[in-house]
Each structure stands twice: as structure tokens, then as C-alpha cells.
Amino acid sequence: MGLFRMPSLGADMEAGTLVEWLKKPGDKVASGDILAVVETQKGAIEIETFEAGVVDRLMTEVGQTVPVGTPLAMIRAEGEKAMPEPPLSPAMAKASPAAPPAPVAERPAVLAALPSGEIKASPAARKFAAEHGLDLSGIEGSGPEGAVVFVDVEAALRRAPAGPAARTVVAPEPQKPSGPEGMRMAIAAAMARSKREIPHYYIGHAADITASLDWLAARNADRAPADRLLFGALLLKAVAKALRQFPEFNGFHRDGRFEPSRAIHVGMAVALRGGGLIAPAIHDTDQLPLDRLMGQMRDLANRVRAGRFRSSEMADPTVTLTSLGERGADWVMPVIYPPQVAILGAGTPAVEPWVVEGKVVPRQICHLTLAADHRVSDGHRGALLLRAIADLLRAPEQL
Known part of the structure; x- marks a missing residue:
């Protein structure tokens, strides 16, 4: 029996709102199946399970906002008996022997996260009470440890006389901004933390x-536009292959130590149409053939801009690449996204005078930058990483 929890989808995520269940109790699931859709400040994210089995029960209601790590559902192995509903404590059983079990969304695991000193109430009950102007202090709770649950608020609402004067109106709790403003605040919080905690070097x-x-032009000559390779695919592959030689730039800094990642999942920064930026992962970037890598880049960019992407794509990047593409900037000085330890940037390719065999000739130049964590690596290794990427781009047939 395993718990399916609200995942952390980035250093800036504290909670998520469940907007849709795609599975129900009794449904079989395999690793990689999508169980739910969660709304965060970055948009709607499809949450995957990495455990095969049968959905035993759903523990969170649609519309409920819960912190990262909160159990959303329980999954049991095939053939395993369903878990019985947890019994009431002796004190609760004595107080209400005939009381029906609380709805699955009103479990103590959620109530335990409430700040001390506040009226005990489930998030769903708080939201419902605020929407109807009811004061929770005047409602008797029937939930765990006397907590006010959704059905208590419903009952109080039915008992209340009609008319606004009959209710004690309370202002709803302030909501965090959503949409582009909410995403900008989330990005700002993550970047402020990064600059505050990570000793960057550039x-x-x-x-x-x-x-x-030149290699791309020859490769694309006989291809339809939808099948053509872009320079971004070469750049991603060059970065991923170079990281094999320099593993100290690929991983995470957590709890005071570096955790290198065996897999190379490069996060590709994508600008959202409504504003903001996210960098979902392309898994095993170093192992993908160029055509398949290009296909995944197109698919990911389209889904992200449509507001649909998967939890693993948000949680798995081991390093990030941000490319300004056709934006016209010569170079970018990026900020590391914690807990990663490096981010690479690429400016817009442009024709510049270049010395080749003693002669000044026009060449296509791309300015690469690296921001890295000085707790994990140093400038000497960082310079070698950039040189390795440049060498691979001079020999694209090796990619």
C-alpha cells in the first residue's frame, strides 16, 4: 500500500490545487499513468504515478488546495486487500457512536497542517464558509478532534435564517495572485532565493x-518544414553530451551537499504566451537521436504553451538551458534554478568577423554563458565545459 502525494514541482512551489481526478477507486494504474490534474502558479500540470497497482481511495477533494507532500490518494498492489476506513479514536467514538465516517477529503493528515491556535477546520470547509460569509467560530465541528468539516458548514448554512443581516460576515482569506502575476511572483521568489543562497560564478x-x-542546411534541404532540425536541438545535444565529462554541473545541492545525477535531463526554458517562463525536462537528453530530440522539443513547447505538461517534466530537470533564439540578444547572464547547480545560456547566433588561419572571415558566432554554483565546481572546470560544448558544435556529425 503506497501513498500518492502532492509532488514538489519546483523550488517555488508550496502547494497545489486539485482540479481533476482522472482515475477513481478500483481503477488499475501503471507507472507513468496520469492520476490527476493540479493547478499551480505555473499552470495545469498532469500528475503521474510511478507505482503500479489499484487506486484504493482518493484522499483529497477536487478544488482543495493542499501543501506539497500531502497524501492525495492511496494505491494498493494488485491482489492486496482494500484498506479499511481508519476507526474513530475512543474519545470520538464515545462522543458520536453513530456518526458516519468523515468524507475522504476531511482526513486528519490534512487537518494536522493547520497553524496552531486557529479554529480546526478542513480547507474545503474554510473555503465554503468564506464564500457564504459564515463565521467558523459559531459552527460546531463533527470532524476529527472536533474539527469543522464541509458537512458542518452545509448544515449551518441550512439553519441560518435568510438575509445577509442574519449572518456574521467574515472577509475571505486573501488569495495569492494567479495567472501571469502569480507566476511572476513565484519566479521572483525562486530567483531571490537562488541569489541569496547560491554563490554564483559566471x-x-x-x-x-x-x-x-552549414550541416543543418544540408540536412534540411530535402525535408518538409515540419521535419527540419533546428539549431536548438544541436545545442541541447551538445550540452548533454558535454555534461557526461563534467558531472559536477549535473545534479542538485540539497541539505548542504551535492547530489550528482546519473541521468541527464536538460530543462528547456520556454516562454509562456501569457507571460512567465518555465523549464521542463527533456528526459535522457544525451541518449536521444537528433530527430527524436527535435520531435520532443516541438511537442514539449506546444504543450507548455497550451498550458498542459506533466509533473515529471517539471520535477526532473538536472540542469537548465536557456536560449534566446531569435530574440536578438547577444548573450544572457542566467540565474541558477535551485536546487540545480548550473544553468547554461545561449545568445542569438550572429555573423561576426573571425580569424581563421590568419585571415579575418565572416563566421556564425553564438555566445555561450555558464552560471554555476561555486560550492560544487570552479571556474576552471566551467571553462572546460563551455569549451567542450563549443568543440561539439564545430563537429555536428558527432552529435
Whole structure:
């Protein structure tokens, strides 16, 4: 029997709102199946399970906002008996022997997260009471340890006389901004934490990508536009392959120590149409053939801009690449996204004068930058990483 919990989808995420269940009790699930859709400040995210079995019960109601780590559902192995409903404590059983079990959304695991000193009430009850102007202090709770639950608020609402004067009106709890404003605040919080906690160092390198662009032109000559490779695919693959040689840039800094990642999941920064930026992962970037990598880049960009992406894509990046593409900026000085330890940036490729075999000739140049965590690596290794990426871009047939 395992718990399916609200996942952490980034350093800036504290809670999520369940907006849809895609499975119900009794449904079989396999690893990778989508169980639910959760709304965060970054948009609607499809939450996957990585445990096969049968959905035993749902523990959170649609519309409920819960902290990261809160149990959302319980999954049992096939053939395992369903878990019985937890019994009431002796004190509660004595107080209300005939009381029906509380709804699955009103479990003590959620109530335990309430700040001390406040009236004990489930999030769903608080929201419902605020919407109807009811004061929780005047409602007798029937939930665990006397907590006010949704059905208590419903009963109080039915008992209340009609008319606004008959109720004690309380102002609803302030809500965090949503949409572009909420995302901008989430990004600001994560970046402020990054600059406050991570000792950044920065390195830049001008890479001659003429060979890459010539190779792409020849490769794309007979292809339909939808099947053509873009320079971004070469850049992603070059970054991923170079990281094999420099594992100290691929992983996470947690609890005072570095945790290298064996897998290389490069997060690709994507600008959202409504404002904001996210960097979901392309899994096993170093192992993907270029055509498949290009296909995944297109698919990911389309889904992200449509507001649909998966929890694993948000939680799994081991390093991030941000490319300004056609934005026209020569270079970018990025900020590390914690708990990652490095982020690479690429400016817009442009023709510049370049010395080749003693002659000044026009070449296509892309300015690469690296921001890295000085607790884990140093400038010497960072310079070698950028040089390795540039060398791969000069020999695109190796990608």
C-alpha cells in the first residue's frame, strides 16, 4: 500500500490545487499513468504515478488546495486487500457512536497542517464558509478532534435564517495572485532565493557554430518544414553530451551537499504566451537521436504553451538551458534554478568577423554563458565545459 502525494514541482512551489481526478477507486494504474490534474502558479500540470497497482481511495477533494507532500490518494498492489476506513479514536467514538465516517477529503493528515491556535477546520470547509460569509467560530465541528468539516458548514448554512443581516460576515482569506502575476511572483521568489543562497560564478565563451549551421542546411534541404532540425536541438545535444565529462554541473545541492545525477535531463526554458517562463525536462537528453530530440522539443513547447505538461517534466530537470533564439540578444547572464547547480545560456547566433588561419572571415558566432554554483565546481572546470560544448558544435556529425 503506497501513498500518492502532492509532488514538489519546483523550488517555488508550496502547494497545489486539485482540479481533476482522472482515475477513481478500483481503477488499475501503471507507472507513468496520469492520476490527476493540479493547478499551480505555473499552470495545469498532469500528475503521474510511478507505482503500479489499484487506486484504493482518493484522499483529497477536487478544488482543495493542499501543501506539497500531502497524501492525495492511496494505491494498493494488485491482489492486496482494500484498506479499511481508519476507526474513530475512543474519545470520538464515545462522543458520536453513530456518526458516519468523515468524507475522504476531511482526513486528519490534512487537518494536522493547520497553524496552531486557529479554529480546526478542513480547507474545503474554510473555503465554503468564506464564500457564504459564515463565521467558523459559531459552527460546531463533527470532524476529527472536533474539527469543522464541509458537512458542518452545509448544515449551518441550512439553519441560518435568510438575509445577509442574519449572518456574521467574515472577509475571505486573501488569495495569492494567479495567472501571469502569480507566476511572476513565484519566479521572483525562486530567483531571490537562488541569489541569496547560491554563490554564483559566471563564465562566457564565443562559439563558432558555422559548421553546425552549414550541416543543418544540408540536412534540411530535402525535408518538409515540419521535419527540419533546428539549431536548438544541436545545442541541447551538445550540452548533454558535454555534461557526461563534467558531472559536477549535473545534479542538485540539497541539505548542504551535492547530489550528482546519473541521468541527464536538460530543462528547456520556454516562454509562456501569457507571460512567465518555465523549464521542463527533456528526459535522457544525451541518449536521444537528433530527430527524436527535435520531435520532443516541438511537442514539449506546444504543450507548455497550451498550458498542459506533466509533473515529471517539471520535477526532473538536472540542469537548465536557456536560449534566446531569435530574440536578438547577444548573450544572457542566467540565474541558477535551485536546487540545480548550473544553468547554461545561449545568445542569438550572429555573423561576426573571425580569424581563421590568419585571415579575418565572416563566421556564425553564438555566445555561450555558464552560471554555476561555486560550492560544487570552479571556474576552471566551467571553462572546460563551455569549451567542450563549443568543440561539439564545430563537429555536428558527432552529435
